[in-house]
Amino acid sequence: MTEIFVVSDFNAELVTRYLAADRSAPIASASSAPYGQVFQSLAGPLPSDGDCVSFVWTRPEGISALYADHLRSIPVSTQAVLDSVDAFAAAVNAVAARCRLVLVANWVPTRAGRGLGMLDWRTGGHADLLARMNLRLSEAVAKSRNVYVLNGQRWLDGARPAREPKLWYMMKCPFSESVCQAAARDVKAALRGALGLGRKLLLLDLDDTLWGGIVGDDGRQRLRLGGHDHVGEAYQDFQRALKMLSRRGIALGVISKNDEAVAMDAIDNHPEMVVRRSDLAGWRINWNDKARNIVDLATELNLGLQSIVYIDDNPAERGRVREALPEVLVPDWPKDPTLYVDALAQLDCFDQGAITAEDLSRTQMYVADRERKESAVSFASMNEWLRSLDVTVRVASIGSDNLKRAVQLLNKTNQMNLRTRRLTESELLSWIAERDRHGMVTLTVADRFGDLGLTGVLGWERNGDQLEIVDYVLSCRAMGRGVENVMVGLAVDTAREGGARRVVARLLPTERNNPCLEFWRTSSSFVESEPNVYVWDAGTAYPRPDYVTVRS
Template identity: 45%
Template sequence: MDLKTLHTLLIADHTIDQLGAILKSDADAPAMKTTVAHFDQVQQILMNPALSCWKEGANAAVVWTRPERAIDSFRRLMNHERVSLDEILADVDAFADLILRASDRVEAMFVPTWVLPSWWRGTGGLEMKQAKGTVGVHRALIAMNARLCERLDNASRVHVLDASRWMASAGKTATNHKLWLMTKAMFSLEVFKDAAADIKAIVRGVCGVSKKLIVLDLDDTLWGGIVGENGWEGVALGGHDPIGESFADFQRALKSLKHTGIILGIVSKNDEKTALTAIRENPEMVLKEGDFAGWRINWQDKATNIKALVEELNLGLDSVIFIDDNPAERARVKETLPQVTVPDWPADKMMYTPALHALRLFDRPSVTDEDLGRTEMYVAERQRSESRVNVSMDEWLASLQLKITYEALGSGNIKRAAQLFNKTNQMNLTTRRMTEAELLDWTKSGKRAMYAYRVADRFGDYGLTGLASVEVGAGGEAIVADFLLSCRVMGRGVEKAMLTTLLNFASQMGAKKTTAKYIETKRNKPCLDYFKDESGLAKNDANTEFWWEHAMAFPMPTHITLVEGDGNAPASETEAAHA
C-alpha cells in the first residue's frame, strides 16, 4: 500500500459522510481521498464486485454496519423475539464471508465492531443472560463481535476496529437519537474523529511507518525526582503514594509496549553509573536494564545523544519518539531533529500513562516473532560488538558461526516477509512495495523465485532479515527483482549467501547471466555501495547494473552455513530450528 495514494471507499448502513470528511481534512498522514458508497446497500455492495463504486480506484474500504441491520436475527432479538445465539452466530458467519470475499478488491478493509446507541439499555438485568433458548441482547452482541473477529482473524487485509472504545471515549454524546432520526447519522463527530485517527494509525502500520523506538528521559520521566541528588532510594517510584504509583504504572505501560516489539532506549542527562545503579538496584523498577536496547546517559546535548543511539540501533530517526518531562529539552530535540516525534507531555505526572496510550504511533497489522524478540536481539548485538575487540575481521566473522536458512515464501513467513519488504529502505535494490497477497501472487510463476532469509549466529537469532527474488527471462538472462536486507546483518557476508541462492535458482532455470538493476531512492545508497564495492559482480560505467555470468561459480563465503528451510512451517518452529 502506498501512503500517497490512499483512496477509501466508505460502505455503511448509516450516514458516514462526516467520517469521509474527517479522513480527508485531518492533517495526520496519510492524506486520503474518500468515496461514500450508496447509503444502506452494504450487502449488495459487498456481494457485487461489478458495482461502479468498486471501479473508482479505491484501494481501501471501511465497512461500518449497525448490528440490527447487518444481522437480521439480531434485529429480531432486539424486538424480544425468541432467537437462539446459534442462529445469530450463523448469520454473523455469513456476514463475515461477505467481508472476506469483498476484501480481495482492496488492499485494506476496516470493519468497526458492532455497537448499540449509548442510550440503549434494553432489558437491564436480563441483557447479559442466556436462558430458555434465547439470549440477552448485550450478551449476544459481545458474542457476535467475538465471532466476527475470529472469522476475520486470518484475513491479512481485514482490520477489525474496536468501535466500543470510540463510544466510551465520546460518552453520552457518542450517539444522538435526534441526529439519527433527522439525518440517519448514527454516530457523533467525536466518534468519527476517533475512528478516523485509528484508521490512519493502522494504515501507517500497514505501510511500515509506525514508530519503533521510544527514547526516554529518566528523572521525572521514568521516576519522580532527581536520582543524582536523592539517590535511587529517594526517588518516587512505586510504593503507596499516588505519584510513585503513577511512575510504576507508566513503566508497566512502556514494558507492555516492549512486549509487542517496541524498542526502549534512554537518553538522560545524568551520571551513567548513578543512573544504571538506580535501574539495577531499585526494587520498584518495573523496567530492568535488559528492557533497554541501548542508552546514552551523560551530560551531552540530548539531540546529539538521540542521533548516536539511533545510529547504534540501525534505525531511522523517523521511527523514533522522544519522551521527556522537560519542555525545554523537548523543544531542543524538536528543533534539531525534526524527523523525531516529540509529543507534548503532561505536566501532571499522574497523567503519563493515559498520554502514552493516546499516542497512535505504534499500530501494526500483526506482531511477528522478530518483533517480540527485538530488544533481546539488540542486547545480543551489544555482546557481538564487545567480542569484536582486538580480532581481525576474518577471525571475527569465523567466530560468529553464521547460519543462514533460506526458504520460499509461505504461510510461516509471509507476515514478516511483507513487513520487511515494505519497510526496508537502505539495503534495498529496487524498493518495490507489495502486500502479502501480492508477494504470494508474484511468486506463482515457475520462472520466478523469492526467498526469505533467516540469520542466526552464536549470540542469537536475528530472525527473518532478508528477502531476495529473481525472474528468469526467455532469453537466458535473469533479473534480480528484489534484494533487501535488514541493516542489522549487513556486512557479514549474508549478502553473498543471498546472491548465491538467486544465482543457483537462475542456473537451474537455464540462465546464462543474472543482472541486478539498481533503482536509486533517497535512502538506498548503502545498497549501491555494496553492489559496487563488495558484491564481486561485474558492473557498467554508470554503476546502475551489476551482473554475473553463470559460466563461473559464484564464491560463497566459507564462514557461513547455508541451509534450505520450509516457508510453510509455523514461524515459531522455524525459529526453534535455529536455536
C-alpha cells in the first residue's frame, strides 16, 4: 500500500488524518514527520521505501528565515530569499529520488492581512516577494519528473474560514480543518492523476443539463441556450467549459432519454450549441435504462466504468446510475444552471500527471473509430476489411519524446497487458538505464481513418540465451488490427538479432487481462510450455500480418 508521508513546518496532523480516513482509490496510509523538521525529514529515512509519496506543505516564513524577517519589515536581499528557496527545492528534489511521487504545496500568506496595502505588489512588497518565491520553487522542482506543485491557494479559496488563529495558538496549525481537508482531497486527486487513474470520459444528460428545456416537448427553437437570457448564457458557458475539458483530453458523450433524431438535430443545428456531434466520442439517445446505456457506450469505446463521470440534472437518474454502476462517478449536481460551470470546475477526478498528444486528440480518435466501425459493415469479410484499413505501425525506441505517454499507457492499460506492470517515469527511466539487459519500444498506429496515436509498448529483458517479454501493452483502441502480432514479431526479431535462442512471455492473469490471455493462447502462435508461459523458438522467424506496414 502506498504511504503518504506528510512533511511540514507546522502541525499538519489534520491533513494526515484526513488522508488516512479517505477510503477513495487508491487507498493509502498516511503518517506525519515531526513538525518543524522539514529539512531533516526530507533527508532522513522514509516510512516506506519506493512506494512512498511525500506531501510537503510549509509556510514561507517556516522555510526562509529571511522571508520571516521581511514580514517584520527588516530589510532583506531578494536574491538571498530566493537562495533559501533554492535550498528548499534542492531538498525536495533529493527526496524525489527516493519517492514514487512528491507533492509540494505552493506558499500562501499564513495570516490574512493587507500586507503593505497599495505597495504590496511593488518591489519589496509581501505579495511581490511571495510570488517570486513560488515561481522560483516551481521552476526549481520542475527538473524532477515526479515532483508536482499543488495550488494551495485553492484550498483556502473554498474554505470558510480559511484560517483559524485558535488552531494556531492551540496546536500550531495555521489553517482551518476545511483547508486541511481540501488539501488532503487534492493530494489524493494528484495521486490518482499520477497513477493514471483520472477519469477519461464525461457523459452528459441533455435536457436541463446541456441545454435548458425539453427538446422533445419544446422543440429545438425554444431551448434555453445562449442568447440574451441569463439562463441560456449559463448553459452555453457550461458547454464552453465542457469543450475546454475535451481539449484537455477528456472525451465527451451523451446519455439521454430522448428521440435520437430530434436530439441530434438540436446538437447539429441549434445556432448557439458549442458542443457539436464532432465533439462527442459517442452517444446513447433512446428510452432505455441509462445505466444500461452507459455500460453499452463504455463497451463501444473500450473504456472501463471507473473511467467515467456522469452528469445529470435529475436526482432520480443520478441515484439509479450510482446504485447500478458504483464505479461510475456521479457527482451531486446543482439545480441552478448558473452554478454548473463552477460545479464542473470543482471536480477533481480529471487530474493527469501529464497531458500527451494522444490525450489532446482523444475525441478525434473516437470519432475516427466510429467511422471505422461504420465502414466495417460494408465489407464481406474481416480480412478484406483489415486490408482496407491500411494499418501502419511506427516503432520508436523509448526516449524523452515518448516516455510520458509510455508511462501513461503502462499504468492505464488493463485488457491487453501481459503483466500489468505499473511504473512511474523515474522507475521506468531506471529500468531502461540498464541497456545491456533491458529494452523497450513504443508503437504508434495509424490507419486510413486517422492516427490512433502511441498505443503500444513492448519491453523486454535479456537473460542468457533467452529474451523475455516484460511489457506487452496495447491500448484497446488499437486491438484487432494485427498490431498484436506485429509486437510479438518485433520481440522475436530483437531476440534473433541479439542471438537469443528463445522468446518467453509469462502472463500474469488479472481480473481484466483476459483479452491478452486469449491472444497468447489462440493467436500468438507461441507454444504454451506451462500454464500462462508462452515460448517461441527464435531460430524460426515470426510470421507477421502482411496487411500491416511497419516503419522504424
